[in-house]
Amino acid sequence: MNDAREVVVLRYGHRPGRDDRMTTHVGLTARALGADRVIFPDNAGQSAETVRDITGRFGGPFAVELREDQKAIVRDFEGVVVHLTMYGEQVQDVEGAIREAVGLDEPEVPGEASPPRDLLVVVGGEKVPWALYERADFNVGVTNQPHSEVAGLAVFLDRLFNGEELDREWADADRRVMPEATGKTVVDADGAGDGERDDDGRGDDPVTDERGDDDPAEDE
Amino acid sequence: MNDAREVVVLRYGHRPGRDDRMTTHVGLTARALGADRVIFPDNAGQSAETVRDITGRFGGPFAVELREDQKAIVRDFEGVVVHLTMYGEQVQDVEGAIREAVGLDEPEVPGEASPPRDLLVVVGGEKVPWALYERADFNVGVTNQPHSEVAGLAVFLDRLFNGEELDREWADADRRVMPEATGKTVVDADGAGDGERDDDGRGDDPVTDERGDDDPAEDE
Numbered sequence: 001m002n003d004a005r006e007v008v009v010l011r012y013g014h015r016p017g018r019d020d021r022m023t024t025h026v027g028l029t030a031r032a033l034g035a036d037r038v039i040f041p042d043n044a045g046q047s048a049e050t051v052r053d054i055t056g057r058f059g060g061p062f063a064v065e066l067r068e069d070q071k072a073i074v075r076d077f078e079g080v081v082v083h084l085t086m087y088g089e090q091v092q093d094v095e096g097a098i099r100e101a102v103g104l105d106e107p108e109v110p111g112e113a114s115p116p117r118d119l120l121v122v123v124g125g126e127k128v129p130w131a132l133y134e135r136a137d138f139n140v141g142v143t144n145q146p147h148s149e150v151a152g153l154a155v156f157l158d159r160l161f162n163g164e165e166l167d168r169e170w171a172d173a174d175r176r177v178m179p180e181a182t183g184k185t186v187v188d189a190d191g192a193g194d195g196e197r198d199d200d201g202r203g204d205d206p207v208t209d210e211r212g213d214d215d216p217a218e219d220e
Numbered sequence: 221m222n223d224a225r226e227v228v229v230l231r232y233g234h235r236p237g238r239d240d241r242m243t244t245h246v247g248l249t250a251r252a253l254g255a256d257r258v259i260f261p262d263n264a265g266q267s268a269e270t271v272r273d274i275t276g277r278f279g280g281p282f283a284v285e286l287r288e289d290q291k292a293i294v295r296d297f298e299g300v301v302v303h304l305t306m307y308g309e310q311v312q313d314v315e316g317a318i319r320e321a322v323g324l325d326e327p328e329v330p331g332e333a334s335p336p337r338d339l340l341v342v343v344g345g346e347k348v349p350w351a352l353y354e355r356a357d358f359n360v361g362v363t364n365q366p367h368s369e370v371a372g373l374a375v376f377l378d379r380l381f382n383g384e385e386l387d388r389e390w391a392d393a394d395r396r397v398m399p400e401a402t403g404k405t406v407v408d409a410d411g412a413g414d415g416e417r418d419d420d421g422r423g424d425d426p427v428t429d430e431r432g433d434d435d436p437a438e439d440e
Contacts (some may be wrong), residue, residue: 022241028342032367033375054366087397087404092386133402136261142374144397145385146274147252148245154362154371155253166312166363177307177364182353202428 001034001166005079005102008037010151012070012128015043019119026123027051027064033157034165035121037063041070054088057171059189062120079118081136083128084152088139096158098138104160121151121156127141221254221381221388225299225322228257229373232290232348239303245283245370246343247271253377254385255341257283261290263388279390279409281426294355301356303348304372308359315379318358325382341376364396 001007009030014023023040024047029052030038040048048064055062067073074081080101099105103116124130133139142152157165170176173189221227227268231248234243243260244267250258251271261266268284275282287293294301300321311326323336342352353359362372377385393409 022245025242028365028367029371032363032365033371058365073415076404085404088399089401090386090399092383093399097359133404136402139400139402141397141399143251143252145278145390148374149274150245150370151249151253151374154368154369154374158375158378163312166310170365177361178365179308179310179313179361180359181309182356182359184305184353193356 001165002082006037006118007102007121007157007160008034008039008077008119009036009121010039010073010121011041012042012046012074012122012124012132014041016043018044019044019084020044022150023047024050024209026153028054029150029154030060030121030157031055031060033154034161034168035157036061037065039065039067039073042066042086057174059173061171062076071129071131074120074132075120077118077120079120080136081120081122082140082156083122083124083132083136084142084149084156085124085128085133085139086141086144086146087133087142088141090144091140091142091156093161094138098140099160099162104162119160121153123153145188192199221256221385226257227255227322227377227380228259228297228338228340229255229332229339230290230293230342231261231264231340232294232344232352234261234267234268236263236357240264240266242268242370245268246373248274249370249374250335250341250377251275251280251282253374254381254388255377256281257285259285259287259293261337262286262288272366277394278396281391289347291351294340294342294352297338297340299340300358301322301340301342302358302376303342303356304345304354304359304362304369304376305344305348305353305359306361306366307353310364310401311360311362311376314358314360318360319380320384321357323333324382339380341373341425343373 011023011026023044027038027047028051045066046065051064082098087218090187100114100119102119103114107113142155174185178185178187231243231246243264247258247267265286268286273283289297302318316419320334321336321337322339327333362375395406396409398405398407
């Protein structure tokens with residue numbers, strides 16, 4: 001989202017079939033809420049394909065990688081590592097320190113912001129090794145309640161970027177949704193006049209229609 | 221979370237099997253991030269059971285309902301209806317108006333806050349009827365990008381409550397997670413000394429362990 005640093009989301013662990021949809025949603029949430037890249041385990045090819053497809057249609061830049069070496073990625077990451085876990089410190093207590101660590105803080109003296117550093121956000125899927133807790137610069141809980149890794153990632157990114165991710169622009173998109181009070185309007189991304197207005201009451205669920213799902217073709 | 225008003229999340233539509241995990245995560249996210257109640261379609265009994273189980277162990281109050289009459293719930297709701305959809309107005313543009321509509325705004329004159337009203341947050345699953353767009357007081361997009369209904373709900377609730385949901389207390393819990401920089405510590409909810417410390421490096425994923433999943437027994 002910003003040239004100064006890269007924010008990478010690593011989905012740690014993936015069970016094909018069972019986790020396809022959650023992993024896809026991790027990737028799409030990372031993209032929509034300001035991360036620059038998502039790394040999936042190499043057995044999550046279907047999720048990768050869906051996220052790439054959405055990026056192709058709705059814009060980027062956003063990169064999707066499949067990697068086998070999850071442990072090495074975390075160990076060797078040159079930057080700040082945040083691990084989202086319900087056992088971690090409360091996000092409201094540490095978000096300021098994280099923003100400062102990666103240079104997203106508001107400087108007290110203009111021009112004296114902390115230097116930008118890359119950030120790896122690790123989202124646990126199946127079992128994660130204890131070494132991850134030890135390697136992480138911050139183990140962070142978005143609440144200490146059991147809920148959803150997708151929800152935790154979303155709240156974390158929104159707080160990390162202080163809401164600025166909601167205003168980002170998308171490059172190389174084929175289409176763009178026009179926000180409106182009542183309606184479902186999609187236009188060509190160049191804003192040209194041949195927009196498609198879909199408020200005919202057919203009752204499609206627009207999110208399901210476009211959301212990357214297990215089988216994206218099914219909903220279209 | 222607050223006696224003045226009830227915040228209810230309605231999961232609109234559910235495909236058994238395929239949607240079990242997403243529906244469960246909608247319910248757990250609603251609970252963790254400050255809603256008072258979730259309503260699932262009546263074919264989502266498995267998700268309801270999981271959310272109730274988590275509430276029994278980690279505390280409440282939080283209610284889970286199964287209802288057949290999704291359309292009637294929306295139509296007859298006495299309060300403000302928010303529909304989360306990627307076609308809606310941008311959350312950053314309308315969150316102030318929504319907070320004011322339900323009395324969660326900061327009054328300019330102390331004591332002159334808007335009156336509290338109940339809030340129904342509708343999260344689409346499969347196809348939602350066009351009437352929902354028309355009935356909703358606010359159609360809201362957490363970005364106008366396709367991503368995840370769980371992520372959208374999470375960001376919406378965090379912004380609705382202005383982060384105060386992260387500090388809520390839980391009643392009638394069996395257990396409580398102690399937030400910490402490195403570790404996985406669960407204590408009895410009364411804070412007594414027989415806490416169970418689980419940092420033996422077995423490498424369990426604590427979120428998966430406790431998260432309501434398709435089959436909660438599988439992870440335990």
